[in-house]
Amino acid sequence: MxxxxxxxxxxxxxxxxxxxxxxxxxxxxxxxxxxxxxxxxxxxxxxxxxxxxxxxxxxxxxxxxxxxxxxxxxxxxxxxxxxxxxxxxxxxxxxxxxxxxxxxxxxxxxxxxxxxxxxxxxxxxxxSVADLVGNAAIFVGIWGLGRGARRWREHAEQRRVEAAVAVRDQEERARRAVREEQTRIARELHDVVAHGISVMTLQAGAARQVLSDDQPAVTAALLAVEDNGRRSLDDMHRLLGLLRPADGPDGGLQGTGVADLVERTRAGGLPVTVVTFGSDHDVAPSLALTVHRIVQEALTNALRHGSREDVVVRLHYAPDEITVEVDDQGRGGGGVGTPGSGLGLIGMRERVAVFDGDFVAGPRDDGGWVVRARLPRIGAPV
Structure with missing residues (x-):
């Protein structure tokens, strides 16, 4: 209009x-x-x-x-x-x-x-010469102002187009990052779930072998568990083949220990303090992996964009949820993956969303950067 x-x-x-x-x-x-x-x-x-x-x-x-x-x-x-x-x-x-x-x-x-x-x-x-030059100067000056205004308009239009292209590129990178992160999450969850199904299938087979022959109903039930377990593993492997890039890495579990991650980060020159409340011995593998990835992304962000000030990692293992906070007291930026792109934040947000949790990341009042995630235990994938 x-x-x-x-x-x-x-x-x-x-x-x-x-x-x-x-x-x-x-x-x-x-x-x-x-x-x-x-x-x-x-x-x-x-x-x-x-x-x-x-x-x-x-x-x-x-x-x-x-x-x-x-x-x-x-x-x-x-x-x-x-x-x-x-x-x-x-x-x-x-x-x-x-x-x-x-x-x-x-x-x-x-x-x-x-x-x-x-x-x-x-x-x-x-x-007179003064009249000749004066009249010419008036109109040449007016013409020059018009050309200057045209160049300013062209420059402003070029900046507008470049800004629009940059926004579209950023949106495309964000969408691609979401897809890639979802694929990585699917592969990691596959490894976790496949391990659990394998153990369940093996245990069912072991139980079936020690049963006596006079319990055909139980034997049949265990055979069904073994068969369904094997089929489920086959289906998962076939589906995972659709998610894995043809020339990409396997993307399996790379360990979920936060302690090892912190030690490697300290070796990189970033002072890190870990404060833990509660115990992590009963955390589901998929949830533990998500905690590891959030801490990993946040510490990588602090290494890339921070001023090598102290970073505090707080892990609170409550009975109903896990809270992760990475407090960078330096001047860490907002993006991981590409400097200033924010793609790392997208990845962390996607991982937290898998568990219907809450994720917040932003600058501190004193110039640092803080990442907080809340991961409910109830109803979490296993």
């Missing part, structure tokens, strides 16, 4: 400006004390000059040439004490510089200067 109104408003404004200049100029001619030459010719040439202003957007070069020609034709006819024609010439000079390409703008300027200096050529004995 706004763009449509702008398209309608621009020509209306131009027409109104042309009408106002035309009326004002014709009134000036009527009130002028001295009008040399045929009055009708003066009125006609000024009429052409002022009406050309209405074309300053749709045909800026044409408007400049028409106005300049009208003023050039008016000069040999005599003189009239009005300024409306020169105001119109100034308007179209600025418009041809602002709205035309370089060649057309230069042609327009040349036409304007010719129109302005016809008097100087015809009556050179009455012309």
């Amino acid at each position: 706004t763009e449509r109104w702008d398209r309608v408003r621009a020509p209306v404004v131009d027409v109104l400006l042309a009408v106002v200049l035309t009326v004002a100029t014709q009134v000036e001619l009527s009130l002028a004390e001295v009008v040399e030459g045929p009055e009708w010719a003066q009125r006609l040439t000024f009429l052409l000059a002022t009406l050309a202003v209405g074309l300053r957007r749709s045909a800026p070069l044409g408007a400049a040439l028409i106005c300049a020609a009208a003023m050039a034709a008016q000069t040999p006819l005599g003189a009239a004490g009005v300024v409306g024609g020169f105001l119109a010439l100034m308007v179209v000079t600025h418009s041809v510089a602002l709205r035309s390409e370089r060649v057309a703008a230069c042609v327009g300027l040349a036409g304007v200067l010719i129109g302005v200096h016809v008097y100087d050529v015809l009556f050179w004995e009455e012309t």
Whole structure:
């Protein structure tokens, strides 16, 4: 709606400006004390000059040439004490510089200067150097302002386009990061769940072998457990094949020990303090892996973007939930994966979402960075 109104408003404004200049100029001619030459010719040439202003957007070069020609034709006819024609010439000079390409703008300027200096050529004995230079300087200056405004507009448009492209690229990177993180989560959960199913299947087979032959119902039930377990493992392996990139890493478990991760981070030069509340001995493997990944991403972020100040890792193992907080007291940035991209935060948020938890990351009041995640135990994947 706004763009449509702008398209309608621009020509209306131009027409109104042309009408106002035309009326004002014709009134000036009527009130002028001295009008040399045929009055009708003066009125006609000024009429052409002022009406050309209405074309300053749709045909800026044409408007400049028409106005300049009208003023050039008016000069040999005599003189009239009005300024409306020169105001119109100034308007179209600025418009041809602002709205035309370089060649057309230069042609327009040349036409304007010719129109302005016809008097100087015809009556050179009455012309001074100051008048010649002054008149040229006025219109060259106006033309230069128009070209400067055009370059500023082009630069602003280029920045707008670049900003739009950057936003689209960032959104695409974010979507790709989400897909990749979801794939990694699926692969890791596969390893955890596959291990549990394998153990269950083996235990069912062992139990079946020690049963006596007079318990056929139990034997059949255990056989069904073994068979379903093997089928489930086969299905999971086939589905995982769709998630793994053809040339990518296996993506299996890489350990879930936070202590080892902290030691490696300390070796990298980042002071890390770990504060633990509760015990992690009964944490489900998938949940422990998520805790590990959150701490890993946050510490990597502190290494890349921080100022090597102290980092405090707080782990609270409550009966119903696990709370993870990584407090970077330096000046860590918000993104991991690509500097400043925020893709690491996306990955952490996706992992927490698997467990219907809460995730918050943001700057500290004193300039640091803090990551907090709450992971419910009830209903968590195993």
